[in-house]
Amino acid sequence: MDYITLALAKGRTAKDTFKLLETAGIYFNDFHEKSRKLVFYNDDQSLKLIFVKAVDVPTYVEKGAADIGIVGKDNILEAQADVYEMLDLKLGKCKFVVAGKYPESDPEKKRNLTIASKYPTIAKKHFEKKGTSIETVKLNGAVELAPLIGLSDMIVDIVETGNTIDENGLTIFEEIESISTRLIVNKASFATKSASINLFINNLKSALE
Ligand code: PRP
Ligand code: MG
Numbered sequence: 355m356d357y358i359t360l361a362l363a364k365g366r367t368a369k370d371t372f373k374l375l376e377t378a379g380i381y382f383n384d385f386h387e388k389s390r391k392l393v394f395y396n397d398d399q400s401l402k403l404i405f406v407k408a409v410d411v412p413t414y415v416e417k418g419a420a421d422i423g424i425v426g427k428d429n430i431l432e433a434q435a436d437v438y439e440m441l442d443l444k445l446g447k448c449k450f451v452v453a454g455k456y457p458e459s460d461p462e463k464k465r466n467l468t469i470a471s472k473y474p475t476i477a478k479k480h481f482e483k484k485g486t487s488i489e490t491v492k493l494n495g496a497v498e499l500a501p502l503i504g505l506s507d508m509i510v511d512i513v514e515t516g517n518t519i520d521e522n523g524l525t526i527f528e529e530i531e532s533i534s535t536r537l538i539v540n541k542a543s544f545a546t547k548s549a550s551i552n553l554f555i556n557n558l559k560s561a562l563e
Contacts, residue, residue: 367426372385437541
């Protein structure tokens with residue numbers, strides 16, 4: 355069997371992903387939450403896990419530095435990476451929304467809108483589809499602040515519980531799409547390491563049932 359490199363996104367869904375891998379019989383014994391290590395091997399050394407920033411997972415997989423990636427659909431869409439999306443792991447469920455202050459930033463007022471987002475590509479594509487031209491302001495977090503201090507008219511961001519939107523007095527104007535953690539595969543690896551990759555995917559599929 356070929357050995358596989360797996361890029362796993364650090365952050366909120368990492369713990370649940372490790373749990374799912376364990377249910378699938380895949381253990382990385384030296385992983386623990388406080389560890390600062392970035393590379394781990396499973397019991398039989400058939401899997402090498404690299405623990406990277408979520409936003410970078412699609413890059414590792416597209417470039418073939420990792421054969422498989424486990425990362426949120428948000429980062430896959432934003433990166434527009436040329437990879438195969440093979441499985442929905444149904445973790446980290448949330449949705450992309452357009453939000454702002456009501457009524458000041460009503461999106462139906464078709465003037466030239468400024469949208470702040472960690473996901474400017476997704477924001478552009480969404481508004482393009484509707485025939486609305488926008489300017490984007492790329493932020494790296496705390497995006498909800500932008501419409502409150504006049505940096506943007508609206509935001510495109512992720513909503514999970516809705517608490518951040520509520521506590522900052524914003525209104526959701528539109529839901530763009532649902533997102534969750536997905537398994538992606540490098541296109542060349544899928545051809546050259548098909549047996550190992552299919553085995554890995556089937557193990558995870560069984561664990562999900
Ligand atoms: C994410 C996201 C929203 C919030 C949604 O931000 O960008 O702000 O979580 O979750 P909620 O609907 O449950 O409130 P995160 O906490 O990751 O911080 P950041 O935006 O500053 O990176
Ligand atoms: Mg946030």
